Amino acid sequence: MRHHWQLPLALGLMLALSHCSQLPPPAKQSPAPASISSLLLPQLNHDLGISVTLDSTELPLAPWDLDFQPVDPMDPALPAYLRMLHQELRKYPPELLALSGVQHILLVRDLSIAGQPRLAVPDYVRDVLIYDIAHFDMAFNRHVVHHEFYHQLEARLYGTPFYRDPLWLPLKPDGFRYGKGGAYARASSHAAFSHPMQGFINRYAMSGLEEDKAELWTLLWADASWQQTYPLLQQDALLREKLQLLVYQISCQEPAVLPRLQHRLSALGIDAMACPQKE
Numbered sequence: 001m002r003h004h005w006q007l008p009l010a011l012g013l014m015l016a017l018s019h020c021s022q023l024p025p026p027a028k029q030s031p032a033p034a035s036i037s038s039l040l041l042p043q044l045n046h047d048l049g050i051s052v053t054l055d056s057t058e059l060p061l062a063p064w065d066l067d068f069q070p071v072d073p074m075d076p077a078l079p080a081y082l083r084m085l086h087q088e089l090r091k092y093p094p095e096l097l098a099l100s101g102v103q104h105i106l107l108v109r110d111l112s113i114a115g116q117p118r119l120a121v122p123d124y125v126r127d128v129l130i131y132d133i134a135h136f137d138m139a140f141n142r143h144v145v146h147h148e149f150y151h152q153l154e155a156r157l158y159g160t161p162f163y164r165d166p167l168w169l170p171l172k173p174d175g176f177r178y179g180k181g182g183a184y185a186r187a188s189s190h191a192a193f194s195h196p197m198q199g200f201i202n203r204y205a206m207s208g209l210e211e212d213k214a215e216l217w218t219l220l221w222a223d224a225s226w227q228q229t230y231p232l233l234q235q236d237a238l239l240r241e242k243l244q245l246l247v248y249q250i251s252c253q254e255p256a257v258l259p260r261l262q263h264r265l266s267a268l269g270i271d272a273m274a275c276p277q278k279e
Contacts, residue, residue, distance in 0.1 A: 035073045040082040048089055048097060052082075052105045059104055062125035065115070068108035071133060081107065081133040081141065088145045091221055093256035100149065101156040103127040109134050116186065120148040124155035139224035140191075150217040154210065157253060162210050167249070169209065171242050173198055179207040193229050199238035201229050216242055217250075220264050233268055240268055248273040 037054075044052040053059070054071045071078060085105070089097065104127070111118050111132040119141075121130045129148055135141050155161040162181075176197070182204065190203040197206065201219070205212040219225050219233070220243070233239050247265065251258040252275035265272060 036079040037073050037075075037082060040079060040086070044082060044086050047086065049094065050089075050097065050102055050105055052085070052107070054078075054107055056106055056108070059106060059128060060126045061128060061130075062123045064121075064123075065113060066121065066130075067110070067112045067115075068130070068132070069110040071107050071109055075109075075133070077133050078107070080138065081131075084138055084141055085131070085145060088142050088221065089149075091260065092149075093254070093260060095256045096153075096250075096254050099156065099254050100153045101127045102129055102149070102152055104129070106130045107133050116183065119144050122148045122151040122155070122161065124152050124161055127152070127156075139222075142222045143218050143225045146218040146221045147214045150214040151210065153250070154213065162208075165209065165213070167245060168213065168242070171199065171238060171245065173238075176206075178209050178212070181208040182211045193225075193232065195232045195236070198236055199242065201232060201239065212242075213246060216246055219243075220247070220261055226264070230267070240270055243268070244270050244273060248275070251275070 041052055041054075044050075054073060056068075056070065106128055108130060109132060111121060111130060113121055119132050119135055123130060129152060131141075131145065131148070133141075135144075151161045154163055157163075158165075176199075190207070192203075193201050194203065195201060196203050200206050200212065201215055205215040216239070219229050233243070244265070247258070247261055247270075251261070251272070255275075258272060262272070
């Protein structure tokens with residue numbers, strides 16, 4: 001006996017299957033949005049010719065008592081820090097970056113050395129600059145970028161970041177002696193532009209010859225630091241003499257530096273010293 005109800009059921013099933021075959025395929029799951037930092041990092045690497053990284057696992061770091069925490073690529077403070085770093089280091093001519101020998105810039109949090117908190121450490125043994133991104137004051141971060149870069153540059157030029165520069169040593173008030181170094185001048189008041197003595201913009205510069213030079217180098221490049229200290233530079237002939245010598249020493253090593261600093265020298269009425277003729 002034939003069941004006539006089976007025909008409508010079969011037709012309905014065929015129509016249902018036909019309709020399903022016309023449905024669009026399931027939407028593919030969208031990949032997680034890329035962090036801004038993942039877009040900025042390659043740009044820095046390209047423009048600076050230096051590896052800027054958040055990953056220390058493959059970096060050869062000096063065997064110092066360093067401690068830090070890695071930076072999460074989604075860290076909300078990271079994009080602004082990367083933009084700042086890009087702006088500041090692009091002020092240097094490429095030839096100066098190459099002369100410094102910097103191979104890597106490592107960005108971290110909670111940086112310390114021998115338990116002492118630091119905002120930066122120049123690993124001049126392995127040619128790595130290590131910066132802590134956590135400080136809230138971006139103008140101060142700009143200052144730190146140039147200060148630490150100078151330590152690295154001096155280590156490359158003279159074989160040590162603690163070079164006892166015979167041309168620099170006489171440029172100080174009678175009876176003055178530098179302190180024990182920046183590691184012993186960690187109070188925030190030391191960094192303030194207090195002009196504690198003729199020839200020094202702050203107490204940190206008085207802690208060591210290397211810190212004195214690094215602080216003055218920074219004034220030439222970090223705009224906010226320059227603006228704050230410009231009145232001091234105008235009235236202090238010894239500070240101007242130091243700046244003149246510093247620009248002479250670096251620009252004679254790399255002539256591309258002088259055009260980048262001519263506006264600073266002109267603002268203070270400083271003439272660039274002529275470099276010795278090469279034989």
